[in-house]
Amino acid sequence: MGGLLAVNLGSLQPPTFTVMEYKPKGAINKQPIVLVGKGVVFDTGGMSLKPTPNSIDYMKCDMGGSAVVGATLYAAAKEKLPLYIIGLVPATDNRVDGDAYVPGDVITMMSGKTVEVLNTDAEGRLILADALHYAKRFKPELVMEFATLTGSAAATLGHYGIVAMGNADASVVAKLTKSGENVYERLGIMPFWDEYKELLKSDIADLKNIGGPNAGAITAGKFLEYFTDYPFMHFDIAGPAFTKSNDSYRGKNGTGVGVRLAFDYLLDRAGMKKELKIKN
Numbered sequence: 001m002g003g004l005l006a007v008n009l010g011s012l013q014p015p016t017f018t019v020m021e022y023k024p025k026g027a028i029n030k031q032p033i034v035l036v037g038k039g040v041v042f043d044t045g046g047m048s049l050k051p052t053p054n055s056i057d058y059m060k061c062d063m064g065g066s067a068v069v070g071a072t073l074y075a076a077a078k079e080k081l082p083l084y085i086i087g088l089v090p091a092t093d094n095r096v097d098g099d100a101y102v103p104g105d106v107i108t109m110m111s112g113k114t115v116e117v118l119n120t121d122a123e124g125r126l127i128l129a130d131a132l133h134y135a136k137r138f139k140p141e142l143v144m145e146f147a148t149l150t151g152s153a154a155a156t157l158g159h160y161g162i163v164a165m166g167n168a169d170a171s172v173v174a175k176l177t178k179s180g181e182n183v184y185e186r187l188g189i190m191p192f193w194d195e196y197k198e199l200l201k202s203d204i205a206d207l208k209n210i211g212g213p214n215a216g217a218i219t220a221g222k223f224l225e226y227f228t229d230y231p232f233m234h235f236d237i238a239g240p241a242f243t244k245s246n247d248s249y250r251g252k253n254g255t256g257v258g259v260r261l262a263f264d265y266l267l268d269r270a271g272m273k274k275e276l277k278i279k280n
Contacts, residue, residue, distance in 0.1 A: 001015075001017065001090070001110045001127075001130035001134075002025075002107045002108045002109045002110060002130070003107065003109050003110070003115070003125075003126030003127050003128075003129050003130045004017065004090045004092060004126070004127045004130050005240060006101045006105070006117070006126060007040075007046070007092050007094050007101065007109045007120075007123040007126055007127055008092040009029055009097070009099050009100050009101050010047075010071070010094065010095040010096055010097035010099065010100030010101070011092060011093050011094075011095050012097075013088065013092075013093065015091060015092035015127075016039075016089075016090075016091045016092075017088075017089070017090050017091070017130075017131070017134075018039075018087070018088070018089040018091065019087070019088060020069070020070070020073050020087035020088075020089075021084065021085075021086050021087075022073055022076055022077050022083075022084070022085045022087075023084045023085075024080065024081075024082060024083075024084075024087075027082055027083055027084040028082050028083065028270065028271075029083055029084050029141055029269075030084070031084075031138075031139055031140055031141040032084040032085060032086045032138050032140050032141065032189065032222075033084070033085050033086075033140065033141055033142050033143075033144070033269070034085075034086045034087075034088060034135045034138055034140040034142070034143045034144070035068070035072055035073065035085065035086070035087045035088070035143075035144055035145075035146070035262065036065075036069065036070040036087075036088045036089075036128060036131050036132060036135060036143060036144070036145040036146070037063075037065035037066035037067070037068050037069035037070070037087070037088075037089050037145070037146050037147065038062070038063070038064075038065035038066060038090075038124045038127065038128055038145075038146070038147035038149065039062055039063045039065070039089045039090055039091030039092070039127070040059075040062040040064035040091070040093065040123060040124055040146065040148075041060070041062070041063050041091060041092070041093050041096055041125070041249070042059055042062065042093045042094070042095070042131060043059040043062040043093070043094045043121070043123065043124075044056060044059070044093075044094055044095050045120065045121035046094050046095065046096060046098055046100055046120030046121060046123060047096060047101070047102045047103065047120045048099065048103060048119045048120045048121040049096060049121075049154070050121060050167065058242060058244075059252075061148060061241055061242035061254060062094075062095050062124070063091070063147050063148075064146070064147075064148045064237055064241035064242065064254065064257070064258070065124075065145070065146035065147040065148060065149075065237065065258070066089040066091060067254070067256065067259075068146040068237070068256075068257075068258035068259050068262060069087040069088070069089055069146065070087065070089070071256065072085075072087075072258075072259050072262040072263055072266070073085060073087045075113070075259065076261045078265055079267075079272075081266055081267070081270045081272065082270055083266060083269060083270050085266070086135075086138055086140075088131045088134060088135060089131075090127040090128065090130060090131045091127075092127065094120070094121075094123045095172075100120070101120055102117070102120065103117055103118055103119060103120060103229075104116075104117065104118075105117045106204060106205045107126070109126075109129055109130060109227070110129075110130040110133045110134065111129070111130075111133040111226075111227055112113065113206040113207065113226065113227070114205040114206045114207075115129075115202075115205055115206065115207055115208070115209050116202040116203075116204055116205040116207070116208045116209065117209050118146070118208050118209060118210050119209065119210045122209045122210045122220070123149050124148070125149065125209060125220055125223050125224055126209060128145060128147060128149075128224055129223070129224060129226070129227040130227075130229040131143065131145075132224055132228050132232075133227045133228075135228075135230070136228075136229055136230065137220055139182065139230070140230050140231075141229075141231070142168060142172060142231045142232075142263060143228065143230055143231065143232050143233070144233050144235065144265075145224065145233070145234050145235065146158070146235045146237055146258045146262075147234075147235070147236060147237065147238075147239045148236075148237055148238045148242075149217070149220050149234075149236045149238055150163075150199065150216050150217045150220050150236055150238055151216070151238065152216030152217040153217040153221070153237075153238045153239055154238040156188065156190075156217060156239075156240040157188045157239050157240075158239050159187040159239045159240040159243055159247060160186070160239070160240070161180075161185075161187060161188045161239070161240065162180065162185060162186070162187050162188065162235050162236065162237050162239070162257065162258065162261070163187075163188050163190055163217050163223045163235070163236040163238075163239070164187040164188065164189050164190065164233065164234065164235050164236070165189065165190040165191070165192045165218065165233075165234050165249075166192060166225075166231075166232045166233035167192060167225065167228075167231065167232055168231040168232060168233050169231065171235070172231065172233070173189065173279060174276070175188065175268055175269075176233065176261070176265055176266060178268075179261055179264035179265040179268065180261050182262035182264050183261055183264050184194070184248075184249075184260075185240075185257055185258065185260055185261040187235075187261075190217065190221070191218065192218070192220050192221065192222070193226075194222075195217060196211070196218050196219050196222045197222050197226075198226050199211035199212055199214070199215070199219050200219060200222060200223055200226075205272045206226075207223065207226060209223065212225070212273055217236055217267035220234075220236070221233050221234040221236070235258060235261075237257050237258050240255055240257040241254070241255060241258075242254055242255065243255060
């Protein structure tokens with residue numbers, strides 16, 4: 001996993017890659033639903049150091065996507081959903097050290113694709129790309145990936161919603177959108193046009209890890225799509241995942257955003273929406 005290993009180079013702690021499986025007897029789906037979560041436990045930005053204050057000082061929240069995966073699997077198991085679900089969490093910190101990866105490096109991902117690193121603060125997509133490639137072995141029905149991925153997403157929707165995009169069927173997108181409305185974790189569906197891939201072209205590698213100043217949240221999603229071959233939905237929770245003041249039922253600090261969304265969708269997929277009542 002070249003992406004995960006590259007991001008981890010500046011750390012004293014080794015990276016981890018966690019595979020979680022919930023497979024009850026009588027699961028109604030033979031192909032699993034796979035949940036993938038970004039687990040950057042602290043993000044300095046690496047050699048492309050983040051500014052402070054108002055950025056690096058709360059980067060303990062950069063593992064919000066991995067929290068969604070773990071909590072959703074726990075909820076599914078607790079409620080005995082008749083669904084086959086797998087959770088994948090690549091985890092590391094992103095720190096500055098003499099051996100850290102630097103802009104200009106070219107790394108080889110688990111898929112074999114090469115990536116030109118232009119910004120070490122675009123690290124989340126590198127570790128997620130390896131996880132998304134790993135997910136191919138399960139031949140999933142659907143992959144839902146959650147990450148505090150881009151400042152662009154936070155700038156687009158603020159803390160009012162989740163930036164979402166993907167290539168899943170329109171019926172799946174509609175159900176996810178409805179789930180977002182049900183639990184007040186609303187989705188802002190972004191275009192996912194292939195023209196955005198043009199911004200990721202590299203002269204020396206298969207692709208770059210950033211697409212430039214325009215459409216940053218979308219190019220991050222398109223980068224991840226390169227490592228998929230299955231129905232895929234990307235949820236950028238950078239805006240609502242962590243708040244510095246009280247925000248309705250979410251309270252202050254880590255909000256757990258994404259868990260209620262994913263669980264509501266899974267309830268619907270399991271045909272159990274009428275049996276369980278979601279409480280605020």
